[in-house]
Amino acid sequence: MSQNINITKIEKSKVDELDFDNIPLGKTFTDHMFICDYEHGKWIHPRIEPLHNIPTHPAAMALHYGQAIFEGMKATIDSDGTPMLFRPKKNAARLNFSANRMGMPDFPEDLFVEGLKLLITLDKYWIPPQEGSALYLRPFMYANEHFIGMRAATSYKFIIIASPSGPYFSKPIKLFTETKYIRAAAGGTGEAKAAGNYAAAIKPTETAKAKGYDQVLWLDAHDFNYIQEAGTMNLFFKIGREIITPSLDGSILSGITRMSVIELLHDKCYKVTERPITIEEVIEASNNGTLEEAFGTGTAVGIAMIKEIRFKDTTIHVSDENPVGQMVSDTLNGIRSGNLEDKHHWMNKVEIDLGVTL
Numbered sequence: 224m225s226q227n228i229n230i231t232k233i234e235k236s237k238v239d240e241l242d243f244d245n246i247p248l249g250k251t252f253t254d255h256m257f258i259c260d261y262e263h264g265k266w267i268h269p270r271i272e273p274l275h276n277i278p279t280h281p282a283a284m285a286l287h288y289g290q291a292i293f294e295g296m297k298a299t300i301d302s303d304g305t306p307m308l309f310r311p312k313k314n315a316a317r318l319n320f321s322a323n324r325m326g327m328p329d330f331p332e333d334l335f336v337e338g339l340k341l342l343i344t345l346d347k348y349w350i351p352p353q354e355g356s357a358l359y360l361r362p363f364m365y366a367n368e369h370f371i372g373m374r375a376a377t378s379y380k381f382i383i384i385a386s387p388s389g390p391y392f393s394k395p396i397k398l399f400t401e402t403k404y405i406r407a408a409a410g411g412t413g414e415a416k417a418a419g420n421y422a423a424a425i426k427p428t429e430t431a432k433a434k435g436y437d438q439v440l441w442l443d444a445h446d447f448n449y450i451q452e453a454g455t456m457n458l459f460f461k462i463g464r465e466i467i468t469p470s471l472d473g474s475i476l477s478g479i480t481r482m483s484v485i486e487l488l489h490d491k492c493y494k495v496t497e498r499p500i501t502i503e504e505v506i507e508a509s510n511n512g513t514l515e516e517a518f519g520t521g522t523a524v525g526i527a528m529i530k531e532i533r534f535k536d537t538t539i540h541v542s543d544e545n546p547v548g549q550m551v552s553d554t555l556n557g558i559r560s561g562n563l564e565d566k567h568h569w570m571n572k573v574e575i576d577l578g579v580t581l
């Protein structure tokens with residue numbers, strides 16, 4: 224099956240140094256990385272190597288003009304020790320959507336999935352086994368041509384690195400609605416997973432955190448009224464019998480957890496509506512007692528229950544009973560750990576024999 228992916232294995236794994244009961248978030252990386260170069264209009268030399276630094280020319284175009292995109296996904300392990308990926312083709316397709324928006328080349332989707340599978344096979348002992356834990360995978364692409372001038376770069380790197388993440392005990396979160404800055408405008412790059420979107424969110428997010436909130440809730444750029452998303456999550460509101468999530472209007476990231484949650488809710492016969500929803504509607508529902516639940520969805524957080532939303536001088540308190548959010552969270556975790564039936568065939572088992580032992 225290998226598409227000539229050259230593999231150079233590390234001499235001795237560092238996995239013994241990891242305390243699986245106390246994994247520092249985002250700071251530990253596995254033994255290997257996948258790399259592929261784009262030169263002269265072609266992706267060449269796909270390879271897996273021991274994790275290493277990459278020399279960067281100071282004129283590398285990603286540093287100046289921001290052609291940099293990424294993905295985020297998780298590998299889990301079933302009770303037999305087989306690694307599994309959650310809907311990897313969706314991430315491959317979204318990476319190419321982002322690449323297209325940012326004037327970058329497509330990365331072959333089958334090579335994306337195969338690179339992930341080989342990397343996970345080599346680094347499978349790094350996948351934390353507890354339900355809710357996972358190996359976080361970070362595929363990314365950036366312009367590494369050294370050139371000063373505004374045009375699409377002609378050379379890029381596509382890389383996948385992996386970082387184990389501990390169980391995410393999601394505590395209900397507090398959101399701060401931003402009314403000065405925006406994350407994305409119609410026609411902008413909000414629907415792409417472009418590094419610059421995150422850069423623009425950092426200052427408002429730091430300010431919200433300093434005020435005691437967990438994340439920023441973003442409103443639309445035109446009216447500052449329509450709800451977009453929050454942090455690295457898409458949003459769901461249960462108002463009466465209806466579960467509403469903002470429709471994908473081009474400024475919202477199309478979350479893979481979001482689409483999976485919609486399917487799970489349909490399985491349970493809930494009415495899910497993808498439509499524009501304003502912060503005023505949520506305040507009104509809170510005032511008249513029909514706002515029953517609010518939760519965020521994303522690869523990093525899973526399902527995060529929302530207990531409070533601040534908008535100007537108004538504080539919306541959401542009930543701490545979250546039967547729908549909890550059902551969705553338990554179902555997703557159960558499917559990811561292989562403990563619940565995967566009837567949509569979301570999990571891709573990674574069964575490659577590279578003779579990897581510790």
Ligand SMILES: Cc1ncc(COP(=O)(O)O)c(C=O)c1O
Nearest residue numbers: 455456457476478479480521522
């Ligand atoms: C801005 C933003 N919105 C939503 C999401 C949720 O997307 P997904 O469910 O694919 O992780 C993410 C995380 O990737 C994100 O960065």
